[in-house]
Amino acid sequence: MIIDLRRFVAAERAYWDELQAVLEKLEAEPERRLPLAEIERLHYLYERCSADLARLDTFATEPGLRALLESLVGRAYSEIHETREPLRIRWRSLVLAFPRAFRRHLAAFQLSLGVTLLGCAFGWFAIRTDSSSKAVLMPFQGLMGSPSERVAQEENAQTDRYRGKKASFSAQLMTHNIQVTIMTLAAGITWGVGTLILLFYNGVILGAVAADYIAAGQGVFLTGWLLPHGSIEIPAILLGGQCGFILAGALIGWGGPATRAERLRAVSTDLFTIVAGAAALLVWAGILEAFVSQYHQPVIPYSLKIAAGVCELVALCIFLGWAGRE
Amino acid sequence: MKTPRAYSISIETPEGVVFSFELATPVTRALAWAVDATAIGCLVYVINKVAGIAGVFGRDIVGAITVGAYFAVSVGYGIVLEWRWRGQTLGKRLFGLRVIDARGLRLHVPQIVLRNLLRLVDSLPLLYLVGGIAAFLSGKGQRLGDLAANTIVAREAKWTAPDLEMIAGAKFNSLQSWPHLAARLRSQASPEAVALAARAIAGRERYDPRARVSLFRDLAAYFQSLVKFPEAAVEGLTDEQYVRSVLRVIYGLGR
Numbered sequence: 023m024i025i026d027l028r029r030f031v032a033a034e035r036a037y038w039d040e041l042q043a044v045l046e047k048l049e050a051e052p053e054r055r056l057p058l059a060e061i062e063r064l065h066y067l068y069e070r071c072s073a074d075l076a077r078l079d080t081f082a083t084e085p086g087l088r089a090l091l092e093s094l095v096g097r098a099y100s101e102i103h104e105t106r107e108p109l110r111i112r113w114r115s116l117v118l119a120f121p122r123a124f125r126r127h128l129a130a131f132q133l134s135l136g137v138t139l140l141g142c143a144f145g146w147f148a149i150r151t152d153s154s155s156k157a158v159l160m161p162f163q164g165l166m167g168s169p170s171e172r173v174a175q176e177e178n179a180q181t182d183r184y185r186g187k188k189a190s191f192s193a194q195l196m197t198h199n200i201q202v203t204i205m206t207l208a209a210g211i212t213w214g215v216g217t218l219i220l221l222f223y224n225g226v227i228l229g230a231v232a233a234d235y236i237a238a239g240q241g242v243f244l245t246g247w248l249l250p251h252g253s254i255e256i257p258a259i260l261l262g263g264q265c266g267f268i269l270a271g272a273l274i275g276w277g278g279p280a281t282r283a284e285r286l287r288a289v290s291t292d293l294f295t296i297v298a299g300a301a302a303l304l305v306w307a308g309i310l311e312a313f314v315s316q317y318h319q320p321v322i323p324y325s326l327k328i329a330a331g332v333c334e335l336v337a338l339c340i341f342l343g344w345a346g347r348e
Numbered sequence: 349m350k351t352p353r354a355y356s357i358s359i360e361t362p363e364g365v366v367f368s369f370e371l372a373t374p375v376t377r378a379l380a381w382a383v384d385a386t387a388i389g390c391l392v393y394v395i396n397k398v399a400g401i402a403g404v405f406g407r408d409i410v411g412a413i414t415v416g417a418y419f420a421v422s423v424g425y426g427i428v429l430e431w432r433w434r435g436q437t438l439g440k441r442l443f444g445l446r447v448i449d450a451r452g453l454r455l456h457v458p459q460i461v462l463r464n465l466l467r468l469v470d471s472l473p474l475l476y477l478v479g480g481i482a483a484f485l486s487g488k489g490q491r492l493g494d495l496a497a498n499t500i501v502a503r504e505a506k507w508t509a510p511d512l513e514m515i516a517g518a519k520f521n522s523l524q525s526w527p528h529l530a531a532r533l534r535s536q537a538s539p540e541a542v543a544l545a546a547r548a549i550a551g552r553e554r555y556d557p558r559a560r561v562s563l564f565r566d567l568a569a570y571f572q573s574l575v576k577f578p579e580a581a582v583e584g585l586t587d588e589q590y591v592r593s594v595l596r597v598i599y600g601l602g603r
Contacts, residue, residue, distance in 0.1 A: 027599045049434050052454075072365040086543060092367040093504070096452055099361050104454040190411030197419035201468070204423075208469040211492045216469075269496060283450060283498045290497060294458035297465065 031087070034074050038094060041067040045097045068098035118346035120299035123292040124261070125342070127268050134263030137218055138256075141225020142232070149233035159230040169238035176243075176318045188312045196308030199255055200301050203262030207269065207297055214270030221263045228256070246324035249331025251311035254303050257338055261300040265293050303338075357488055357500065359452040369452075369502035371489045372445045374480065377501055381476070383439030384425065391421050426464040431457055444504045450488065451498070459497040466493030522581045523593045530597045533575040541570055542598055545591050552588065564588040 044064055048054065056064065075091040124131065148155050156166065164172075184191060202220075209216025235244040272285040280288070314322065314330070358368040372380075395417040399410045429437040435447035435455050447463070449455050470479030470491045479491030488500050523530055545567050552560055568587035571594045582590060 069363065072361065072363050075367065076365050088539075089370075092369075095361070095365060095367045096359070096369065099359070099367070099452055100449065100454045103362070103452075186406075186408050187411065189408040190415055193412040193415035197415055200419070204465050205468050208466045208492075211466060211469055211496055273496075286496060286498050290456070290458040290462055294461045297461075 027087075030074075030077075034070075037067055037070050038074075038090070041071055041094050041098060045094070045101065048101055049097075064098065065102060068095065068102055071095050071098065116295070116298070119295045121342045121345040123295040124264070124299070126292060127264060127289075127296075130267035130271065131260065131264040133267050134217075134221055134260045137221040137263070138225035138228070138260060141222040142229030143225075144222075145226035145229025145231075146233040147229075148226070149230045150237065153234075153237075156230065156234065160227050160234075165231060165234070169235045169240045169243075173240050173243045173318075177320070184312065184316055192308045192312030195311050196305050199258070199304045199308065203259050203300050203304060204297065206259060206262035207265035207293070210266030210269030211273070212270075213273055214267055217263055217266030217270065220266075221260075224259060242324050242328075243318065245331075246318065246327040247315055250314045250327050250334070251307045252315075253331040253335035254310070254338060255307035257335075257342075258300040258303040258307060261296055261303075265296050265300075268293060268296075357450070367452075369448060369500065372443075372501040372503050374483055374489065376443050376445060376503070377483075377489075378476075380437070380439030380443045380445055383442055384437050387438045388421055388425050391425070392418050395421065423464070426467070427461055430455075430460045430464070435460075440501070445501050446504050447494075447499050448502050449498065450490075450494075450500045455499065459499055463493035463497035463499050466491075466496050469493075521593050521596050522585070523577055523597050526577060526581060529575050529577055529581075533571065533594065534598050536574045537571065537594070537598055541567070542595065545571075545595055549588075549592055549595060561587070564591050567591045568594075 041064075044060075044067065048056075071091055071094050075088070075095050078088050078091060145159055148159055160166075202224075206217055206220045209220055232244065235241065268289050269286075272289045273282065275282060275285055278285070314327065318324070355373070356368045356370045358366050360366045396414055399413045399417070426437055430447055433441065436445070440446060447455060447460070449459065467479075470476055470482070470493050472478045476491070479493070482495065483489045483491045486495065488494075490500060494500060523533075548563055548567060552564075555563065564587040568590045571591065585593065
């Protein structure tokens with residue numbers, strides 16, 4: 023038991039100040055690797071402060087001092103007991119980490135794809151069986167009219183309606199799509215139900231649009247319109263769905279021995295990597311959608327747009343499927 | 349039965365030492381968020397102005413910069429600041445709050461990113477209603493982003509050393525003549541009351557005389573309610589002298 027607080031503070035203060043200085047240095051430079059002698063000293067100071075805190079437990083009359091020691095011990099504990107490597111942003115490793123993280127959670131991506139395809143099928147059959155459901159399934163001004171009329175209008179356009187606003191349109195598309203992807207991830211916090219609904223709804227719109235244009239004999243236009251950016255944009259949103267399901271899986275746990283906190287901790291780096299990769303893809307998709315997809319034959323031949331879209335999709339599949347394999 | 353909401357969480361180290369973090373209250377978090385929202389607004393305003401100056405490159409480019417910058421600032425503000433300032437944004441720094449790992453370990457970038465991305469859900473439908481309800485229901489005051497990232501928002505401890513010289517005063521302390529009562533006083537006095545008494549002694553010259561008398565009367569009454577010393581021990585002591593003697597007993601100063 024501490025009888026003389028003044029003597030206790032006078033004797034120990036130098037160690038607390040030293041630990042404080044070491045911690046401040048470590049916190050200012052998280053990537054700094056301490057030499058062995060400094061690690062040993064840090065460990066000694068941590069143990070000494072822990073012992074001081076334990077001694078103070080028997081002396082409940084100095085809350086401020088206790089708070090200081092708790093703060094020092096807590097901060098030192100986080101430095102000493104942390105086993106995860108600090109994230110070092112190196113572009114090469116980050117680029118390869120993305121497909122690796124994707125492949126580690128392939129089942130979540132397959133689920134994401136499956137739900138979207140289910141939504142597509144629903145949208146397709148809904149439009150095919152009742153074309154008046156268009157207003158409910160895809161309530162967007164640009165899609166409400168007749169596909170044939172739109173195609174004729176686009177192909178005979180004399181002026182560039184995006185002239186002078188392509189860059190801002192592109193930025194709007196990028197930010198909107200990134201927001202949708204983040205939302206699809208974030209909705210995973212509802213045990214995956216939110217992600218499921220968002221992916222299914224996306225699929226419904228996609229299926230309904232496809233059904234509408236193909237029924238009108240405008241399949242080539244649709245493919246040429248969607249494929250250049252869609253071959254990147256749609257997989258990116260599916261990656262957001264994959265993240266949502268990974269998050270949901272970690273929350274649910276499926277009866278494994280790890281605690282929820284441990285499961286979430288285990289997937290957090292992969293979630294970060296995949297969503298960062300998806301955001302980068304969406305920047306590219308936004309550029310293509312504003313600068314390429316909105317221009318149709320005769321400005322850009324459909325065959326060229328479709329070929330470019332297919333090449334992108336193949337390249338993306340190869341990248342996600344094989345890049346960084348060991 | 350619902351357990352009462354905890355305002356601190358305790359972590360036991362492998363060495364068997366327990367330390368705790370005081371959780372931030374919803375009101376302080378809301379105030380910190382208001383500061384951050386204002387900071388984001390100011391940043392976006394500045395970017396708009398700068399983009400306007402860059403208008404020589406064309407309105408289209410300015411529009412693209414504005415849209416992209418607004419998005420980058422609103423999403424990136426929390427991520428970048430919490431990463432660079434070890435769990436603090438401008439608002440959190442101002443109100444002495446810090447985001448920390450719920451297990452007391454080092455905060456990692458993926459955790460920061462995840463908790464900030466989930467703001468999209470937490471802020472629904474408006475003014476962080478979903479996040480607020482989640483924080484209210486969670487035992488650790490965690491919004492959904494905190495739950496997913498396994499983080500908590502804690503108050504930073506600030507220590508102001510008690511002015512022991514000020515308390516020490518006279519050499520003789522009559523209360524020490526009854527060591528068993530002194531020991532009982534030491535064990536029963538609440539840390540908060542002792543800290544308050546120490547602050548009162550340290551700042552006594554600054555008080556209005558009437559307020560000073562009233563403050564020390566209340567403090568003396570509190571300590572007397574804990575332990576009753578014999579009349580001989582307290583004879584001739586003013587309330588202020590009594591409080592000072594109590595502090596000297598508690599801090600183990602003098603005899």
